[in-house]
Amino acid sequence: MQSRRSAAFLLGGEISVNRIAFGAMRLPTNGFRGPSRDPATGRAVLRRAVELGVTLIDTADFYRSGDGTVRANTLIHEALSPYPSDLVIATKVGPVFLPDGSFTHGKGADMRKLVEENLQSLGLDCLDLVYLRIGLMEVPHGESLAERFEALAALCEEGLIRHFGISNIDIDHLEEARSIAPVAAVQNNFHIA
Secondary structure: OHHHHHOEEEEOOOEEEEOOOEEOOOOOEOOOOOOEOOHHHHHHHHHHHHHOOOOEEEEEOOOEOOOOOOEHHHHHHHHHOOOOOOOEEEEEEOEEEOOOOOEEEOOHHHHHHHHHHHHHHHOOOOEEEEEEEOOOOOOOOOOOOHHHHHHHHHHHHOOOEEEEEEEOOOHHHHHHHHOOOOOOEEEOOOOOO
């Protein structure tokens, strides 16, 4: 297992994870908010990923099928709980879903509810890494993240979050976030498609 150790790094200076993570966005649907995929297949894929050495799963409570019946976090909890001791789950908060299925940008006051929904759906007491996702598909240049990031920092003080990340940002967002709390990870648009 030498190659497994050499591929690892410390997240936030303390949590060892492999460099290749498993992204859970397409577990519930093939695309964002499309028709449901078979939940049994999703659970099998998750179990196999962990068997193959995945130690970091990237998810979000808003990763769900268009009708909301298949959710990535629920599949992760069903397939992998009780979680292996070396498994790290990173999740994202930011978008808030409206009753009609559309979504909007969350505010600072929304962060507690979003974090609690992730804790509940994953069956956890504390989230290893929470990314604040700002904007939807495009980086919202000039938009402040301070109110939302301060709200997340307060949840960290309560023990609900271990580390912070930010997603869909520019350098000004990173500097603003770092002025509030340590940033353990940045996740921007980079994928095979």
